[in-house]
Amino acid sequence: MSLGFQLTKVIGQVKELERYPLYEPFAYASIVQDENTGDIIYVLDEIELNPTERQVYEELRRIVMLELPPPEELSKVGDVKNYLLNELKKIVGRYRRLFRNVPPSSFAKFLYYMERDLLGYGPIDALMRDENIEDISCDGVGRPIYVFHRKYESIPTNIVPMTDEALDDLVVKLIHMSGRHVSVATPIVDAQLPDGSRIAVTYRREVSPGGSTFTIRKFRKKPLTFTELVRFGNISAEIAGYFWVMLDNGRSFLVLGVTGAGKTSFLNAMATFIRPHMKIITVEEVPEINLPHKNWVRLVTRQSYGAEKINEITLFDLVKATLRMRPDYLIVGEIRGEEAYVLFQAVNTGHSGLSTMHAESFEAAVNRLMSPPMNIPPAYIPAMNIFVMIKRVKIGGRLTRRVTEVGEVYMDDSGKIRFNTVFRWNPRNDTHESYVKNSILVNQISEMTGKDVDEVLREIEVRTRIVRWMVENGIFDFEDVSRYVQMYYANPDKVLSQVMGKVSEVEVADQV
Ligand SMILES: Nc1ncnc2c1ncn2[C@@H]1O[C@H](COP(=O)(O)OP(=O)(O)OP(=O)(O)O)[C@@H](O)[C@H]1O
Ligand SMILES: [Mg+2]
Structure with missing residues (x-):
C-alpha cells in the first residue's frame, strides 16, 4: 500500500x-x-x-x-x-x-x-x-x-x-x-x-x-469549553452567562451554520451548563457529544447493511423512543429529516431540546423547518426558544469563528415567526453587542419562577462574572470547567466569594 x-x-x-x-x-x-x-x-x-x-x-x-x-x-x-x-x-x-x-x-x-x-x-x-x-x-x-x-x-x-x-x-x-x-x-x-x-x-x-x-x-479528545470559546472571541462572556441561565431554566436552543462552522462544538460547550443531576439523552448518528453529567444516556443510530434496511435504526426511531424515557434535556446531534418533527414535539410538551441544523440564516432555517421532510407547524417553532447563528469569518486576514447572532424566537400577532435579537456580533470592532435587557425569555423566566426581571438579569450578570473570572484565571480544561459549574450549583456562595476575591485560591481548591 x-x-x-x-x-x-x-x-x-x-x-x-x-x-x-x-x-x-x-x-x-x-x-x-x-x-x-x-x-x-x-x-x-x-x-x-x-x-x-x-x-x-x-x-x-x-x-x-x-x-x-x-x-x-x-x-x-x-x-x-x-x-x-x-x-x-x-x-x-x-x-x-x-x-x-x-x-x-x-x-x-x-x-x-x-x-x-x-x-x-x-x-x-x-x-x-x-x-x-x-x-x-x-x-x-x-x-x-x-x-x-x-x-x-x-x-x-x-x-x-x-x-x-x-x-x-x-x-x-x-x-x-x-x-x-x-x-x-x-x-x-x-x-x-x-x-x-x-x-x-x-x-x-x-x-x-x-x-x-x-x-x-478529526475527533477532539476533550471538547472545547465555553471559556475557550470566550478566549478565542467566538462568544462574549455575557453570551455564556446568558446561556447558563437559560439552560438552568430549561430553555431550548438550535444552533445554525454551514458545515464545519462549529455548531456541535458550541452545543457541547453550552450543555456543560446543565445542572449536574438532570437526565440528559443524546441522540446522534456518530457519537460526538461529550458531557460531564452522570445521569446521561447516549443513543447512537444503527445503519443497516442490507439493501432492505431492515435492521436500520434511524434518528427518527431513537428520538421517538426517548420521549418514553423522560429526559429533562434531549440533545439531538443534528436534525435533517423527520426526526426534527419529533424533537419539536418534545420541546412543545415540556422537554428541553438542544440541536444543530445546517442553515445560512434564521429565515432559511425557519423555511427549512416548515418544509418537507421536517414539516413543523409554525405554532411549534417558538418552543425552540433560542436560535444561534455561527459563521466562519475573516478577521485581520485570519479565518475564525464567531457567533454572529443570538435570537429569541416568537410568533407575532399575524402568526409570523420573528426573532428578538439578544446578541449581535459587530464586525467593525469584533465585539458582541448585547440587547439582553430586551430579552423576552428573561421575562418568561421571571413569570415562571416568581423572580423579578431584574433578579434574573442580575443572575445573568453574576454568571457572566464567573465565566470572565474563569477565563482570566486560565480555567480552560474540560474537567476543570465542568467542576466549577458543578460547584456553583452545589454551593454558589463559595464560588462567588472566590470570584469576588474573598477566599484564597488554596482554600477553594481544597473544597473542589
Ligand atoms: N470555536 C472553535 N475554535 C476552534 N476550533 C473549533 C471551534 N469550533 C469548532 N472547531 C473545530 O472545527 C471542527 C468542526 O467543528 P464542529 O464539528 O463543531 O462543526 P459543525 O458545524 O458541527 O460541523 P458539521 O456541519 O460537520 O456537523 C472540529 O474539528 C472542531 O474541533
Ligand atoms: Mg456537527
Missing part, C-alpha cells in the same frame, strides 16, 4: 513558514509557501526507505501480516510497540537472509512503518497525529490529499495516492478499522474510526468517477 502513496517533491521557490514534529524523529510537518503563487502547502516530511530498505520492508510486512494476530486482538495487547519490536526481533532471527543488505540502523525505520501501517492509519497516520488538522480529505486518485489546518485553512499536502489499488486498500482498511464494511454493493459508508474521528467514504469508481474518496473529521 505504501508504494502507492507518494510524497511528491515540491518544486519551485518555496519558503518554510513553520515546521513541527508529528512523530519524532520520523515524521514532521513542514508548512511551505510558494514564493511566486503564494500557495501554501502542507509537506509531510517522513523518514524515507531507500529502494533496498523498501524491498526488505515489503517482505517483512508480508511475513508479519501472516504471523501477527489480527488487528482487533493486537489492539488488546498493552504495549503494542514493544510487542511489535519483539516480533520484529524474532523474525529477524528467523529470516536472517532477508536482512543481509540492510544496516541495523534501518530497524527503527521498519518499526516506524510497521506501527504506521499495521496499527495506525497507514499513509495518513502522521496527519492523524497533527492536532492542528481538523479535516483530511482525499478527492480521488492522482490528486493531493487536502487538510483543513487550524491556521492555514484548506491546503493541499504533498501526499498523493498514485494508484486505484492503493487508495481502495486504504479506504477498505480505514473502514475495517471502524468495524464496518465497504464494497461495490455498498460503496457509500459513514463510520467512526477507533480514535472517535468521523469518516465518510465512497468506494472505487462506483459513485465517484475519480476513484475512491474519503473525508475525515
